[in-house]
Structures are given as structure tokens and as C-alpha cells.
Amino acid sequence: MNDKPPKTGPTRRTVLESGAAAGFLLATGLPAKSQQLPVATSTSSDVEPSAVEPIATTLNINSRGYSIGLDPRTTLLDALRNHLGLTGSKKGCDHGQCGACTVLVNGRRINSCLSLAVMHEGDTITTIEGLADGDNLHPMQAAFITHDGFQCGYCTPGQICSAVAMLREVADGWPSHVSEMPSAENASLSDVEIRERMSGNICRCSAYPNIVAAIRDAANEV
């Protein structure tokens, strides 16, 4: 009754192989247009061809340009982690619910797991790797260490990126759900405000009291 349609997409294996091959070609420094991803071959002649044309994409990440050929399905998170070796951004739920993958695009925080990398050509992307100035930690990173704002640390890169962008939103006068009047010109940064504005970042170790303390502290410095 519920006949499954024939599977036309690449298998998990071909996707993994594609990723590995793209990574290798990147390492050899070939220009993006000469990179060809292996094509998943169909086992049956009546299924649609599933060739995936890689798209030459240039991403500006942490003030550096990266040219890569990407399967259009690649999320920004997977491009960062699997193709560019920027593994600071974490994959938690992969559905935009946990915030572990939070990065800054043109200064605004987004879930990199819910965004296609090919859609970010020309954008300015900042990941957790790009926040520090050499060995000098970003004040938010330093505050998380001072206040022990984590336990296992998996959500931390997303928490820090989110908090940095959140302070910019406050500085820009953006209201929040808990601001008394959404028309108030300057939203103050009470603990209630911090919790509401950071609700897109889950900490399964529940280090929230220290995360809030770190952000409150950093807010006075940034």
C-alpha cells in the first residue's frame, strides 16, 4: 500500500566519498572549477539520473576566501566542518533547534545547519575560530572561561557566537519578547533579557546560570 519510491538520491556512502574527494582536491589546491565530484551511478536504468553538479562557490570566512566545489545540498555547517576543516561550529540537532551550529553572517547570528552553503557566496561569515585576535581571546570567550560557562563544552562555540551577535542586536536597539514595551528605544540587559534572547541555544549540561553570568559580564566590556 505504501510502496516506497525508488531511491534516486546518492547513498550515504557516495555522499561521504564525495565529501572526502572534495576535501582532497581542496588540499591539492586545484581551482574550484576543475573539481569534479564523483557521480553516483544508478543501478537501474529506469531511475532518474542522480548526477550532482558541484557548484563553484567562494566563501569569505574569518577574513579569508575559500573556493570550493560544493554539492548544492551542502549546508553551511557541513561546508565548514567537512570541507574546510573548521570544526569549531558543532552539529547538535541539525534542525535549527539547539543552536550549537550558530555562526555570524554579515554580523547576524544564524543556524548554519539550516542554510545552504551555496547561498552564502559574497557574505561575510564569522565562526568561533574567527572571534579571537591571535592569542587574545574575544571578551566573550574570556568571560565564558572566567565564569565556567560550560560543562561538556559542546554547545559553547554556538553559545559564544550567539551571545556576541546578541549584544550587537541589543546595541542596535532591537526589542525582545520580554522587553516591557517593544517600542522602548533601548532594551536593558537584565538576566531575563539574556535568557530570552539566548533561547535559541540549548545547553544539555544546563550550565545556564554561568552562561548568563558570563554574558552579563561580557556585556559590560564589549
Place this chain on the structure above:
Amino acid sequence: MRSFIYQRATDARDALAGVAAVRNARFISGGTNLLDLMKLEIERPAHLVDISRLPFDGIEQTGEGGLRIGAQVRNSTLAADPRVRSGYPVLAQALLSGASGQIRNKASTGGNLLQRTRCYYFYDRNMPCNKREPGSGCAALRGFNRMHAVLGSSDACIAVHPSDMAVALSVLDATVETIDLDGTTRQIAVGDLHRLPGSTPDIETQLKYGEMITAVVLPPAQPGKQLYRKVRDRASYAFALVSVAAIVDLAGDTITGARFALGGVAAKPWRSPEAEAILIGQRATTEVFEKAADAALANAVGRGGNDFKIPLAKRTIQHALAAASERG
């Protein structure tokens, strides 16, 4: 995720032609709901047309004194706009009560309207769902249905529309502007955009295939106090169990204008003209609010797990109307 052809649209015509050229194409803007569904292979477009950089990204005053919001305006930008915050606070509040900071930065105005239900059974491909697979049945009818609809549902589907923004746009009598491949533009009242499920819950809006939302137009700000009240399972980043967008205008303590829309209870933002009519000309009292709330939910049907939504919706309406009647 199934493979697809990616096309970055250069202008509206290019975008419309791209979708028209194939049978199973989708526009993508913020992508926060579409990519989620594509990962689960609930949405399986063969062609994605990226409209996120089309120039429908401004908020401008209309000749009538309202606001035209481009379909590509991000939810966070819209919620922070001073004209929205002063003239249409119910819209700013609704936007800010939805999703997370990260998602609001990505989600577009048009995409927010076209997001799909979060019914667990729609998301679970192992379960029957008439919306996902017409004719397969509705697992929510006798399943876990505490999040589901109490108004306007059918035996084919009891899913709710999850948008908060749409509820505010409904109470504001906003209009959606669209464009078709042949250049035809049309205006659809936001209250007419979404369809009730009937026997075809897979057809969710009045939009034709390939028709693109270009803007949402707000009429001039109406007199009266506006507010959005949302009741949910946790304090932030959760969909509504019930929400109410309300606007009440008073002369002394007499109600001269009253409108409210419900969220979380139907496949579309729910207006009840007969309930609103009860309020006009009456003194703003608990009794009259109760009467209006009863009228709004008169035809409500619970499905077991969501029975609680009927009294909850009534109380939330009363609370919102009372709060919107407070002055000083």
C-alpha cells in the same frame, strides 16, 4: 536530502521562469523550514530557486498611510522597525514571540506565511498523513493531538498553522501581494491566503504553483490598543498552544472597535466576526469578554488530547481583551 538543481535568481522574472520550467520546484528564501523538511525528505524539490537576494527587501510607506513589507524582509528586521513597533505593536510582539533569534534573522516575511505545520505525524514519514501523502489517513485523529486544531479541522486533517506573525497580520487585515509568471499581480487578504483542510489538506494556500509572494501590505494603523498573547509549553522558543492577537478601541469605557485573531487552534489564523460584533457598543466588562470568547469557540471540536485548548482559548481571549481595554 534528495538532490536538486540550484538556481540563484537574478530577478523576479528569472525566478518565476525557473519554477515554471519544472513540475516540482520551490522558491527558497530563509529556508529555515524548507531545508528542515528537505533533510527529512518530506519536501523533495527537484529544483530550488533562490529568491533571497531579490529586491523585495524594503519596508516602505504606502500612499494610503500603511506599510508595504517586502517578502524578503527578515522577521528580526521587521520586528525591530520603528514604524512597526509604534504603529503595529501587535505584529512586533507576535514576531518576537516566535522562533529564536537565529531563526528570526533568517526567516523571511513571505516564507513565514508559507511555513508548514509542525504536526508530529506530518514530520514522521512512517505514519499516515493526508497532508504529506493524500489518501493515507490522519494519524493525529486518534494519536497524540494536544497541539492540534479545535476549529475548522476535518476528519482528514487536524493540523494547525504554526505562524505567530500570520495571526497578527490577520487581526491587522493585511494583504498579500503576489506575482505570476505572466506578470499578473494580485492581492489576497491574509485571512484568505490559507485554506481549511476539508478533504484536501495537502492544498494549504490559495497560491497557484509558481506564484510568488512579493509583499505584505498593512493598512493604515487603526485606533485602539494592540497586543499579542501567546500561551505555550515553555517560556521561549516554542510554538503556541493558543495565541490571541487583539485590538480594542474605547470611548470612555464603551468599546468602539474590537478585533481579535486566534493562533494555534486552526489551519489558518482564526477570526470570528460574530464574536467581534458582540463587543461593539458594549461596556468593556468581564461578562462581555466572556460572551465574545464563548461565541468564538462555539463550533470548537476537541479530539481528546487537545480538549483543553477550548477553555484555554476562551480564557486567553478574555485576558487579551481585558488587557487591550486597560488604559492609562
